[in-house]
Amino acid sequence: EVQLLESGGTLVQPGGSLTLSCAASGFTFTSYAMNWVRQAPGKGLEWVSGISGFGDTTYYPDSLKGRFTVSRDNSRNTLNLHMNSLRAEDTAVYFCAASVTGTRGRLDYWGQGTPVTVSS
Amino acid sequence: QSALTQPASVSASRGQSITISCTGTSSDVGYANFVFWYQQHPGKAPRLLIYDVNNRPSGISSRFSGSKSGNTASLSISGLQAEDEAVYYCSSHTISRTLVFGGGTKVTVL
Numbered sequence: 097e098v099q100l101l102e103s104g105g106t107l108v109q110p111g112g113s114l115t116l117s118c119a120a121s122g123f124t125f126t127s128y129a130m131n132w133v134r135q136a137p138g139k140g141l142e143w144v145s146g147i148s149g150f151g152d153t154t155y156y157p158d159s160l161k162g163r164f165t166v167s168r169d170n171s172r173n174t175l176n177l178h179m180n181s182l183r184a185e186d187t188a189v190y191f192c193a194a195s196v197t198g199t200r201g202r203l204d205y206w207g208q209g210t211p212v213t214v215s216s
Numbered sequence: 217q218s219a220l221t222q223p224a225s226v227s228a229s230r231g232q233s234i235t236i237s238c239t240g241t242s243s244d245v246g247y248a249n250f251v252f253w254y255q256q257h258p259g260k261a262p263r264l265l266i267y268d269v270n271n272r273p274s275g276i277s278s279r280f281s282g283s284k285s286g287n288t289a290s291l292s293i294s295g296l297q298a299e300d301e302a303v304y305y306c307s308s309h310t311i312s313r314t315l316v317f318g319g320g321t322k323v324t325v326l
Contacts (some may be wrong), residue, residue: 131315133262140219141254141262141305143315157314191261200250201309204273206261 097207098122100192105210110213112182118175118207126150131197131203132166132177134188134212145188146178149197156173167196195197220245220306220318227324233294236321238306239287244316246287250309253282253291257302266291266302291292293323301325 104116132144138174145166146155154166165178175192189211193203218230223241228234238245238253245251249269254262264273266282269289279294293300306318 110261133317139304140320141256141307141317143307143317146315155313159318181282200248200268201307202250202252202267203254203262203307204264206263208261 097213098194100194100205100207102192102210105190107211107215108182109216110183110214113178113180114182115179116177116190116210116212117185120173120192120194123205125168125211126170127197128199128204129173129197129209130166130168131193131195131201132164132175133191133203133206134186134194135191135209136185136188137202139188142188144196147175147202159200173190182212184214187214188212196201218316220308220316222304222306222318222321224319225322225324227326228296229326230296230298232296233292234296234323236291236293236304236306236323238289238291238308238318240289240308240316242288243312244287244308244310245284245289246307247311248309249284251282251284251289252307253280253289254305254307255302256305262305296323296325298325 131146189209191209194205253266256262270282
């Protein structure tokens with residue numbers, strides 16, 4: 097059974113940093129690109145980042161380039177998202193999602209999300 | 217990259233059919249057939265309903281179907297059931313190798 101379990105979400109002050117993790121199991125991790133998608137309270141989905149199966153290529157929307165960094169540890173089947181200079185508008189539930197390599201953004205599997213609150 | 221445009225809400229009676237539109241540009245919806253639809257119930261993670269415009273993953277009811285014309289994709293749901301009440305999001309891969317979502321459409325089953 098495929099499982100994605102996010103962790104690391106918490107309350108953080110504006111300007112602070114935070115790293116989220118996603119532990120994957122039940123599938124061949126390197127065969128999947130991995131993504132982060134967030135959802136602000138009462139709002140829609142927003143794609144945050146993507147990383148190829150072997151971690152050699154990363155993708156970000158222009159709005160987040162430079163503040164967020166995605167990485168993966170294939171030896172531990174773990175995906176990470178390091179977030180810097182956090183702002184109130186980064187408050188959201190952050191989901192990790194798996195995409196079969198080559199499927200151009202098809203998000204087959206999702207975790208249940210971890211909440212991040214940016215507030216003083 | 218602007219979000220794809222979806223109607224905020226659609227409602228219909230049980231048993232009826234609805235169609236949700238998703239309008240983008242020639243840089244996303246219109247550039248290739250990498251259009252996806254997701255269903256999200258309150259407090260839950262999204263679930264993939266349709267991939268590559270009109271394909272259903274295993275386990276998804278045939279009542280859900282997708283199509284595309286130019287820069288606009290559509291999701292149709294036939295024979296509406298109570299459990300179809302949810303928010304539906306379209307998504308597209310873009311020419312810049314990013315992903316973009318629509319704002320979501322809340323479906324109410326009367």
